[in-house]
Amino acid sequence: MRLKIVKARAHTNIALIKYWGKKNTDIIIPMNNSFSLTLDHFYTDTKVTYDENLKKDSFSLNGEEIESQNVFNFLDYVRQLSGKNGFVKVESINHVPTTAGLASSASAYAALAAASSKAFGLDLSRKDLSRLARRGSGSATRSIYGGFTEWIGGDNDLNSYAKPFQENVEWDIRMIAAVVNSKPKKITSRSGMQTVVNTSPFYGEWVKNANNSIPLIKKAILDKNFTTFGEISEENAMKMHALNLTAHPHFSYFEPQSIEIMQAIEQLRQDGIEAYYTMDAGPNVKIICEGKNSEVIQKALKLKFPEIELLESKPGKGIQFLD
Numbered sequence: 142m143r144l145k146i147v148k149a150r151a152h153t154n155i156a157l158i159k160y161w162g163k164k165n166t167d168i169i170i171p172m173n174n175s176f177s178l179t180l181d182h183f184y185t186d187t188k189v190t191y192d193e194n195l196k197k198d199s200f201s202l203n204g205e206e207i208e209s210q211n212v213f214n215f216l217d218y219v220r221q222l223s224g225k226n227g228f229v230k231v232e233s234i235n236h237v238p239t240t241a242g243l244a245s246s247a248s249a250y251a252a253l254a255a256a257s258s259k260a261f262g263l264d265l266s267r268k269d270l271s272r273l274a275r276r277g278s279g280s281a282t283r284s285i286y287g288g289f290t291e292w293i294g295g296d297n298d299l300n301s302y303a304k305p306f307q308e309n310v311e312w313d314i315r316m317i318a319a320v321v322n323s324k325p326k327k328i329t330s331r332s333g334m335q336t337v338v339n340t341s342p343f344y345g346e347w348v349k350n351a352n353n354s355i356p357l358i359k360k361a362i363l364d365k366n367f368t369t370f371g372e373i374s375e376e377n378a379m380k381m382h383a384l385n386l387t388a389h390p391h392f393s394y395f396e397p398q399s400i401e402i403m404q405a406i407e408q409l410r411q412d413g414i415e416a417y418y419t420m421d422a423g424p425n426v427k428i429i430c431e432g433k434n435s436e437v438i439q440k441a442l443k444l445k446f447p448e449i450e451l452l453e454s455k456p457g458k459g460i461q462f463l464d
């Protein structure tokens with residue numbers, strides 16, 4: 142095999158029960174199981190060209206060459222798995238607005254795992270693709286599948302992978318990202334979660350609580366009980382953010398406007414419009430609602446915060462190979 146070109150698309154996902162801490166930082170084994178919804182609006186397309194004439198690996202993102210040691214280490218691992226010696230050219234295009242602060246590493250490493258493994262001649266199952274994506278970024282483990290997905294944390298390379306819970310979501314769920322203008326993020330998810338694992342006196346409780354929440358959220362989905370579904374998601378997110386305040390040194394991703402948006406959502410609930418929020422390692426607020434309420438929620442937010450950008454997503458698909 143002298144030349145092989147493979148293109149793959151992966152969508153990002155939003156965790157409803159968060160992954161926040163690793164028990165193995167080298168191969169990324171999480172402390173707790175997590176549960177997410179893959180989104181249709183945000184994705185990464187990655188083209189990998191395996192060419193025996195190449196002298197080294199290269200990686201470009203949105204047309205710009207990047208010397209990413211993480212990507213190069215990842216490619217070394219795929220090469221080793223494949224038993225081949227050749228190098229690859231990786232070209233990624235991110236269709237995740239950079240301002241959205243949505244986990245682009247999830248779609249990035251899921252697409253890279255799929256395209257690079259195939260370009261190196263491997264034919265991996267989706268389970269093995271999720272194990273491979275996990276080595277790039279934890280949240281990428283879940284982006285192999287569409288819809289609602291669980292990452293079974295496990296304790297070693299073989300038993301830490303994602304499983305689909307409901308790939309074709311038969312429920313009109315929406316996620317609206319409210320983009321909060323802020324300075325560049327100061328604490329990456331990688332370093333933030335490790336500080337919490339090492340220093341928060343409440344960390345053990347977080348792990349137990351997150352694991353216990355997964356069967357409850359699954360039941361709410363099967364029952365199409367939006368209230369319970371929203372409450373479990375919102376509470377899990379707030380527990381993760383509360384944990385950050387109990388770390389040493391303590392930190393927070395909340396900006397004043399994040400709090401104002403969350404309060405506006407609480408007000409909408411009091412007015413009888415159901416919506417819940419979640420937040421990740423950045424100041425943006427992600428609002429979870431049913432399709433029937435999406436427009437009125439967006440109108441209310443636009444009225445209160447005319448300057449913020451709102452990006453709506455529906456449930457998205459799992460990994461796809463493109464022609």
Ligand code: DP6
Pocket residue numbers: 155156158159160161169175244246277278279280281330331420421422
């Ligand atoms: C808050 O997957 O970005 O979005 O594994 O270190 O690359 P690394 O971290 P990453 O962390 C995601 C954290 C989160 C919650 C989640 O997606 O589960």
